[in-house]
Amino acid sequence: MKGTSAATVALPYDAVVVGAGHNGLVAAVILARAGWKVVVVEANDRPGGALMSGxxxxxxxxxxxxATNLNLFVGSPFYAEFGDDLARHGLRLRTxxxxxxxxxxxxxxxxxxVGLEATLERLRQLSPGDAQGWQQLNDLYQRMAGTLFGVYASPVPSYGMAKVMAGAARTLRRKGLADLAQLLSSSCRELVDTYLVSDEAKALIACWGLHLDLGPDVSGGAVFPFLEAFSDMAVGMSVAEGGASRLVDALCGLLSEYGGELRTGVAVERILVAEGRAVGVELADGERLQAARAVVANVSPTALVGSLLAPGDLPVRDTKALERYAYGxxxxxxxxxxxxxxxxxxxxxxxxxxxxxxxxxxxxxxxxxxxxxxxxxxxxxxxxxxxxxxxxxxxxxxxxxxxxxxxxxxxxxxxxxxxxxxxxxxxxxxxxxxxxxxxxxxxxxxxxxxxxxxxxxxxxxxxxxxxxxxxxxxxxITGSMHLRQNFAFRPAPGMARYRTAIGDLVLVGAGTWPGPGLNAQSGYLAARDLLVRARWRGALGPGRRR
Ligand SMILES: Cc1cc2nc3c(=O)[nH]c(=O)nc-3n(C[C@H](O)[C@H](O)[C@H](O)COP(=O)(O)OP(=O)(O)OC[C@H]3O[C@@H](n4cnc5c(N)ncnc54)[C@H](O)[C@@H]3O)c2cc1C
Known part of the structure; x- marks a missing residue:
């Protein structure tokens, strides 16, 4: 065990979550509900990360x-499963x-x-061509949204994602798949120039690109603004009544209901690794917390490799890939x-x-x-x-x-x-x-x-x-969302499934697929993956340390 003395390790948790961003909290809730003994350690005095009000x-x-716009969260599988529980813990939405x-x-x-007709009416006043183009883009959205949101909700690559693509091949057929491929590779300017006429209508979509780092001429930069522009027209925009921290409070309330703990105001300085497995963390005050089953790191990819792990913990190839991770x-x-x-x-x-x-x-x-x-x-x-x-x-x-x-x-x-x-x-x-x-x-x-x-x-x-x-x-957005660092390349090729080369160490958060935003996805998918693997281990017999 590199620099770790078993004698100084104190509390035996099943999982230690590093960082109380919403993904860390989501992962903790799922693990705690499954009966794991979980602690979330947050450097700040308050949990929530980029989700906080005051x-x-x-x-x-x-x-x-x-962050303020909760649409991604409200559309997430996590919210579909836990929305009522969050409401019990005080979350109310305003839309x-x-x-x-x-x-x-x-x-x-x-x-x-909300509603196509009202928007078309306003666009007609700009130019009839804009209304026509907006209608065509909305048709494209109706055809593609199921596939694109299906991919967004799946690990990449995965069986789930392959199923979504197989379904797309059946429903979209060859022409639809070609349209999808063109959409995925287009820049936003290419998309809006194809369909819209006035500079004003074009800006209506293109501005969404810069919520990420998708300037209008970035290849592959069309999909996010396209989805955001048309999904908002479908559902409006939601915020948390009384402030974004109400959502964080609800997540923390749920965690506590399942027996999970939250420690704030203390940073994790190191992730402890022994025999190729993550076994705990060391806090800034020197305390060590043992993790018998997993360490979930809701941290930036560069911090993981630059400060939390010791040199040599990860294979050289992964270390180099994470060091090259680019910010916007x-x-x-x-x-x-x-x-x-x-x-x-x-x-x-x-x-x-x-x-x-x-x-x-x-x-x-x-x-x-x-x-x-x-x-x-x-x-x-x-x-x-x-x-x-x-x-x-x-x-x-x-x-x-x-x-x-x-x-x-x-x-x-x-x-x-x-x-x-x-x-x-x-x-x-x-x-x-x-x-x-x-x-x-x-x-x-x-x-x-x-x-x-x-x-x-x-x-x-x-x-x-x-x-x-x-x-x-x-x-x-904790890292560029250009194609070279998106989908199966986020945070680096071969590392998009949250697992790392270190056993029982998973990386979640905006620096992992599907990237930034209050989508709750990486925390949700990584925690479920941990539970599946734990069940497999159980089925295969003992051998896991406690
Ligand atoms: C100004 C701004 C506006 C945004 N607007 C929106 C919006 O309207 N809608 C939307 O969907 N998204 C928005 N986003 C993006 C979204 O907020 C983030 O992508 C999302 O919150 C990231 O969540 P996360 O779970 O990855 O972790 P983060 O929110 O980044 O939280 C990570 C937490 O981990 C803690 N941490 C890190 N390292 C350690 C350590 N070593 N020890 C202990 N704790 C540690 C940090 O202190 C932090 O609290 C916005 C972001 C910003 C900054």
Missing amino acids: EVTRPGYVHDLF SDFPYANVFPGGKSIGVS PATMMIHLALSKPVPWEAGEELQRYAYVHVAPYVDDLARTYTDALAGRLPAEPLLVVGQTSSVDPTRAPGEGQVLWIQVRTLPTRIGDDPAGSLGGKSWDEAAEPFADRVMAKLERYAPGLGAVVLDRTVLSPADLERQNRNLVGGDS
Whole structure:
């Protein structure tokens, strides 16, 4: 046992989960329900990782600090199985039938609401060709969604995924499969140029790409924005009533009901490996926790190999592959407390949309994305404006509003600043002046916004990483989602099934398939895999240590 003395190992858990992100908590709930003795160890004082709310501007104003849109979670197999239990533990959803809109110069806007006809009507006013193209894209979505969401919910590669593809071959036939292959390989610009006419309608879909790191010209970048744009039109957008942490509280409540433990405010420093198997963890305060059956690491792939494992624990090939794992551009969050709703130039009707994208056009997205990769601060930051109060009015008192502004995509390190004087500064120095630039942009689309701002809190890329070490460099998605690091290549070729070359050590979280977002998938699939393997071991007889 490398550096591990059995005498210092204290509590015999079945599983130790490193990190209380939602995937870690989901894995812990599933294992604990199966009777395993589970502990989740979280470095932060509060669980949830990138899912957390707080009154960060003024008392009574509850902001989702990071993730807010719960659609992926609500659509997950985990929620299908545990939704009622989470409700018992206090989770309530608030859903908007007006999921997203885009604004453009000159007071123009276009919004998508639940139901095809209402959206088509708005698009017809832009151009009849846009309405026709949107209808065709919606038809494509209806044909492809079952297959694409089926793959999304399966381990890759797996028998389950093969079954989904076999079903697709039967229903889609050769032409449909060719359409699917073309969709999977297209860039977003290629997709929207094929179907839509106006620059405004094209931006409506393309803006979703930059929620990940899918600039409009990235190959394979069409699928996510396509799915998000049309699934939101089908179901609207949901947030947790009272704040994102209510979902975390419900997960922790369920864990505790099943006898699981949560320890916060202490980091795991090392994963202990003996004879090729993970046997426990060592905490920052020196305490060691024994894991008789598994260690589940809800950590970034580079942290796993860079600090938690000792050199030589993993085979050289896997070590090198994980060291090469690539992160995407950074994100900044600006939280505003407002005395009134946003005074959009495009009109009050925009106030009811959950998200308003302020980019504005596909070429702007392409420029912003290239700037970020080249280390340039964008002159025109891409903004996702979350009008959380319009979805969940409980978040602020009286007429007050909370506004969630996600600034995508930014350089991890600031090289040049062609539009200003922030070149070469650290994010700690540049955060507030850059937030002023963001506010100035927003003011052009919502004149008078400044006058209704009561307070603001800025979280720079550096703050994001300080808050959650998985957000490396402030990358909100914990690793690029380009094709070379997606599907069976996430986090690295041969490592997409959560298992590692170290026995009983599994890696979950945004850095593993199916990637970032509140999809609860990796925690769910990895925990179920552990249970299946434990049953097999039981069937094959004793031999597992306790
Ligand atoms: C600003 C922002 C906005 C987003 N918006 C959305 C959205 O609206 N909808 C959506 O679906 N997704 C959104 N996302 C993405 C989504 O929130 C994340 O992909 C998701 O929460 C990742 O979950 P996870 O389980 O991988 O772990 P994380 O949430 O990354 O949590 C990991 C946890 O592990 C802990 N940890 C790591 N290492 C250790 C260690 N050694 N010891 C102890 N603890 C450790 C960390 O402190 C952290 O709490 C957003 C992300 C960000 C940052």
